[in-house]
Amino acid sequence: MKNSDAMSHVRAQSLFVDDLPEPRDLLHGAVFTSPIPRGRFTNLDTRGATAADGVVRVFTAADIPGENQIGGIIKDEPLLAEGNVHFIGQPIAVVVAQTRKQARAAVSLIQAQFEAIDAVFDPRIAASRGELIAPTRCVSQGDVDAAWADCQVVVEGTVESGAQEHVYLETQAAMAYPGEQGAIKLFSSTQAPAAVQRTVASVLGIRMNRVEVDVKRLGGAFGGKEDQATPWAAMVALAASILDRPVKIVLGRQEDIQLTGKRHPYTSDYKMGLDADGRILAYEATFYQNSGACADLSTAIMERSLFHAANSYFVPNLRIKGYCCRTNLPPFTAFRGFGAPQSMFVMESAMHKAAAAMGVEHAVLQEKNLLREGQKLHYGMEVRRCNAERSFDQVLKKVDYHTLVNDVKLFNENSRYEKRGVCVVPVCFGISFTSTFLNQASALVHVYTDGSVNVSTGAVEMGQGVNFKIRHIASSILGIPADGITVESTNTSRVANSSPTAASTGADMNGQAALVACQEIVDRLKKVAADELNGDIRDVSIGNGHVFLAGKKSRLDWEALVSLAYMSRVSLSAQAHYATPGLHYDKVAETGKPFAYHVFGAAVTEVTLDCLRGTYKVDRVSVVHDAGRSLNPLVDRGQIEGALVQGIGWLTMEELIYSEGRLLADSLATYKVPTIHSVPQIDVDFLDDSENPKAPLFSKAVGEPPFIYGLGAYLALVNAMGAFRPDAEIEYSAPLTPEKVLMFLHG
Ligand code: LUZ
Ligand code: MOS
Helix, strand or coil: CCCHHHHHHHCCCCCCHHHCCCCCCCEEEEEEECCCCCEEEEEEECHHHHHCCCEEEEECHHHCCCCCCCCCCCCCCCCCCCCEECCCCCEEEEEEECCHHHHHHHHCCCEEEEEECCCCCCHHHHHHCCCECCCCEEEEECCHHHHHHHCCEEEEEEEEECCECCCCCCCCEEEEEECHHHCEEEEECCCCHHHHHHHHHHHHCCCHHHEEEEECCCCCCCCCCCCCCHHHHHHHHHHHHHHCCCEEEECCHHHHHHHCCCECCEEEEEEEEECCCCCEEEEEEEEEEEEECCCCCHHHHHHHHHHCCCCCECCCEEEEEEEEEECCCCCCCCCCCCCHHHHHHHHHHHHHHHHHHHCCCHHHHHHHCECCCCCECCCCCECCCCCHHHHHHHHHHHHCHHHHHHHHHHHHHHCCCEEEEEEEEEEEEEECCCCHHHCEEEEEEEECCCCCEEEEECCCCCCCCHHHHHHHHHHHHHCCCHHHEEECCEECCCCCCCCCCCCCCHHHHHHHHHHHHHHHHHHHHHHHHHHHHCCCHHHEEEECCEEEECCEEEEEEHHHHHHHHHHCCCCCEEEEEEECCCCEEECCCCEEECCCEEEEEEEEEEEEEECCCCEEEEEEEEEEECCECCCCHHHHHHHHHHHHHHHHHHHHCCCCCEECCEECCCCCCCCCCCCHHHCCEEEEEECCCCCCCCCHHHECCCCCHHHHHHHHHHHHHHHHHHHHCCCCCCCEECCCCHHHHHHHHHC
């Protein structure tokens, strides 16, 4: 089975929002934004812009007929600012003109008086002033305070991790068409069509059934379009509904980097205590999340940070606190891993430091503390079908780890200026939205009279191959080849109330809904076949496009059966809803079962450091990943490789520098992402004998967990640095850019 998108992608035939045929009367929007990080504006003057060439109209907050509000979890974010501004780049007005160029040119003609007030950029300062997005959360188990007394070794410190820009290939984009009687149809590059529909309806002051959102595919998203595709859609919908003409906004690359949210930077304190055997007895961590100026998804992201604070280890006494700190930066948002990478980096740094303090081989310490079957995590959930040790052992064996460590040691003893480093990192990642209500999906399946099949679900295809997986599921349930099945665009009129395609759950939940719908149709068709063939329905099966009776090929093929069902007036359509069973969480008691299951894995990273230049190379990453019974090994391998490289980028080279709230690294010339030249040799194996009854066809979710393997690059580099300067104190502060390495080696 071939991924149907691959051929059209490489031939540039795949359509994204900006490729859709443009209606003749299309107008283009561009956005005027705040030049100051915090303050007020008065005397907003749009007359110059309105009079400019090609400009049709300039929209401000005053033009919004409904609610000027786009906040999803907390209603703290206006679509267009109304006097107060909280970050550089906050939208204030939308210019609509005949061409994109005219709209952009006219933006600079808008004037206002800005009065700046003291802004805050540092999350610890924000927290000390009580500038928090939400009440502080604390998840714990055991008795941390009492446990310190039993500890042989205690390490503590601070860990920092920086922001990360998504660099999806397709920038934020939306196009709105006015319909009859105030209805709106939108094409949006969003992971959350239902959220766009809901927000647009509320901004326009109309009901949701007047808004249709259609998403064919996205050119990447990585979380950057879970919440932050919505404002652009709301702006074009506003303009289209008032002007009664189609309107499109597509952000330029630099504009996209400047205006949109990124992965949250965290600064964290930790303390870890171990017994003489190296068993962790107590762990305490406090996360200061730089949330930016509005809530966006920050509280949900913090929740995932809290849940993943122990990574793949069992810690009997643990206390994790999280502050969502309000600062005057563009709201930070979802990014692959959703807060888990930040907190797992703190844990892995603590483990690394503890191993050094105890003089124990790092991997030995890690292995000793790995989660075991049935152990309870601090959020109250027991780990079942625990593959933590199996993945860890399989990857160590795969690379012959202890020999490798010795080789590296020998190499380093004999090499003065080139040092190698190696490190293993385990992963345990919870699958499900942490907000229980989001764990639902639906599907709508039509079989047409010629036997061809059309599947719609709430899943958004963003390059991750979810459509490919859903086709595979439909094909195996219906018993027909995949080439007779298409997966349709994601459309709010066909599938309602869908959750964002996020949290690695897209294929799990939408695939399961599609599976149930297909099964319903198959059951009906089997009855038709049994009647026609005078057999027992229990003896009927469909496979390879044929109908079998008691294992023998009958005279009916799929097409004949479908046509017979139609003539017998049997419905060839089915709708199904899936709600992940067994989930619950009590936010007051901070305990429950937030996840359907966990994904496990482990990776060994090898690096070589040039100690004269501070430059380095990630040589090889060997992965053993738990993909369950992979739905598609090729797609899953692609996800694992992509996530790993994205993780390496976050921890080593991608550095977002702000100065007084202004992003300095705001282009791909100054913000460095991994390219083909920085990709290591990647050896991916799937964990042997993993079956997951909690996802379709015994598979496992794959999107986010392998991002964590990137932590290995950081720690392997630290090991190489330590080989050059064994005396120096290690700082755990990502990204570990070559500049930072050089300062460490020779500072
Ligand atoms: N989005 C969300 C997510 O709303 N809740 C989650 O738990 C989540 N996890 C990962 C990525 N996106
Ligand atoms: Mo996401 S970070 O949109 O799963």
